[in-house]
Amino acid sequence: MATQIPSLDDPQVLVQTPATIYDAIPPYAPRTEREAEFYTLRDGEMLVNMGPQHPSTHGVLRLVVKIEGERVVDIDPVLGYLHRGIEKLAENADYHHAICYTDPLEYVSSLFNELAPVMAFEQLLDLRVPRRAEYIRVLACELNRIASHALFMGWMALDLGGLTPILYSFIERDEIVEMLAALTGQRMLFNYMRIGGVNGDLNHEFLSRLGDWMGHALRQVEANTTLLNENEIFLKRTRGLGRLDRRTALSLGLSGPNIRACGVPYDVRRAHPYSVYPELEFAIPTREEGDSYARYLLRVDEIKQSIHIIDQLIHQMPDGPVMANVPRRITPRPGRAWAAIESPRGQYGCYAISDGTDQPYRFRIHDPSFVNLQAVVPLMPGNLLADTMAVMASLDPVMGGVDK
Amino acid sequence: MRQRHDQTEIRIAAGATVDVLRTLHDDPAFRFEVLADLAGVDTGDSMQVVYHLWSETTPDWLRVIVVDLDREDPRVPSTTFLWKGAEWMEREAYDMFGIIFEGNRDLRRVYMPPDYTSFPLRKDFFLADDASRSPAQGVRHMEQVHAPAESLAPIRRSRAR
Structure with missing residues (x-):
């Protein structure tokens, strides 16, 4: 007798799906007060699962949304789908090695991910960085900030259903990415910062590309924003939506453009100047409205400020070495260091503890997207379900950073 | 109290956490309104919780370290009543180190799956x-x-x- 192989086409075969974490209602009793409150449904309410593979969750984020009709009642973000344990990996690598692990954290602004740990390690070593290296670092970072903000503009429009702006913002981003590729050798995960300086000096290709780009950068930003700034659909779906006030924003610990759009002028470049920022002249744009539209406009203003900063950097660029004398194997004295920088998403921090060996004893990354994403919980209730993504996009979280 | 680079460090016991942080946050002489970071640390024989604070009154970062938490059962009062945004960072410290923040309304694992049993960042x-x-x-x-x-x-x- 031939063995029967159960077929999925056979209606008699029951496919048993085990209860998984994908179930909207968890298959276990609620463990916390908040979970009990969220997963108790009242009359007329239902749970909708968005993600983790939803196209507009900017990576792999799962949102469990409690809705009543079309209105969102509550929201529960579920993280961890992109968790790679980078902190643990870095604690098992030596200091030079740890830097390249941080690249894929916030993958649209990788240079900032490298800068914070490098600055923390330099503190541990009491190392002075050559001035030219500091200038190159800031120059590369500001370029990366523009690339990141340009991508944000396209992404936000895409989440609202507009396809065109992302094509334009990719033109902008591509020019910068090519420029950085000429400088660092990589397009996305640069691995450019080194303890004590940078990997390579400015080269001819980078400078010529930079010169070309500086000629039309501002004009291009203006052109891109005309697509969106007065677009009726864009305005209807951003203005007045996702409004945060000053107190809530401070209490939520938001940073970057999200908090400056609420009227708090907190920018680490000013609040706690690092590198060569004290020598540069730039404004910290703020807005009072605190809604999605203000957050969008604020990033446009920041692009203009960054172009202004780059202009000064090129003109003030000093001569000299780009790397301090740093041995291959470094063993800092036991101690603790904290370095914070202003990344395109907010305050990006690195906390490193040395125990005298060649590996960091504790390597902690504070990622702004992780904190900013918390704001979706108080922001959503009362909004339409279709606006969830629009509001979330305006906070600009990058899941690589959120999930570490 | 220690000072190095641009950081001032103070060390406190778990029992004093609420009083110290509330004074730092509310007192008009300090006004540490920005919670820059909350991290757990495993020193090998005890646990620590590290807060980094920023205030417009001083150019320095303030590092508050809650020291000597019992490694088997580390417990600290939650600071979510001062900074709502500490909630997820406390969840992360719980997820990675098993530090229990008393008073946090939502102390679930944040990265690891709910049925996970160990604490990955412990030494x-x-x-x-x-x-x-x-x-x-x-x-x-x-x-x-x-x-x-x-x-x-x-x-x-x-x-x-």
Whole structure:
């Protein structure tokens, strides 16, 4: 007798799906007060699962949304789908090695991910960085900030259903990415910062590309924003939506453009100047409205400020070495260091503890997207379900950073 | 109180956390309104919780370290009543170190799956493919209990107190 192989086409075969974490209602009793409150449904309410593979969750984020009709009642973000344990990996690598692990954290602004740990390690070593290296670092970072903000503009429009702006913002981003590729050798995960300086000096290709780009950068930003700034659909779906006030924003610990759009002028470049920022002249744009539209406009203003900063950097660029004398194997004295920088998403921090060996004893990354994403919980209730993504996009979280 | 670079460090006991942080946050002389970071640290024989604060009254970062938490049952009062945004960072510290923040309304795991049992960033949690350990120690499964067997290498003790 031939063995029967159960077929999925056979209606008699029951496919048993085990209860998984994908179930909207968890298959276990609620463990916390908040979970009990969220997963108790009242009359007329239902749970909708968005993600983790939803196209507009900017990576792999799962949102469990409690809705009543079309209105969102509550929201529960579920993280961890992109968790790679980078902190643990870095604690098992030596200091030079740890830097390249941080690249894929916030993958649209990788240079900032490298800068914070490098600055923390330099503190541990009491190392002075050559001035030219500091200038190159800031120059590369500001370029990366523009690339990141340009991508944000396209992404936000895409989440609202507009396809065109992302094509334009990719033109902008591509020019910068090519420029950085000429400088660092990589397009996305640069691995450019080194303890004590940078990997390579400015080269001819980078400078010529930079010169070309500086000629039309501002004009291009203006052109891109005309697509969106007065677009009726864009305005209807951003203005007045996702409004945060000053107190809530401070209490939520938001940073970057999200908090400056609420009227708090907190920018680490000013609040706690690092590198060569004290020598540069730039404004910290703020807005009072605190809604999605203000957050969008604020990033446009920041692009203009960054172009202004780059202009000064090129003109003030000093001569000299780009790397301090740093041995291959470094063993800092036991101690603790904290370095914070202003990344395109907010305050990006690195906390490193040395125990005298060649590996960091504790390597902690504070990622702004992780904190900013918390704001979706108080922001959503009362909004339409279709606006969830629009509001979330305006906070600009990058899941690589959120999930570490 | 210690001072190095642009950081001022104070160390407090778990019982004083609420009073110290509330004073730093509310007192008009301090006004540490920005919670820059909340991190857990495993020193090998005790747990620590580290807060980084920023205030417009001083150019320095303030580092508040809650020291000497019991490694078996680390407990600290939650600071979510001052900074709502501390909630997820406390969840992360709980997820990675098993530190319990009393008063946090939502102390679930944030990265690891809900049925996960160990705390990955503790120093006695070894990576399965940790090349820095000798092959003679064998490969330990990631999900093994976090207390190491006697035969295995001792926890990497910190000299950074």
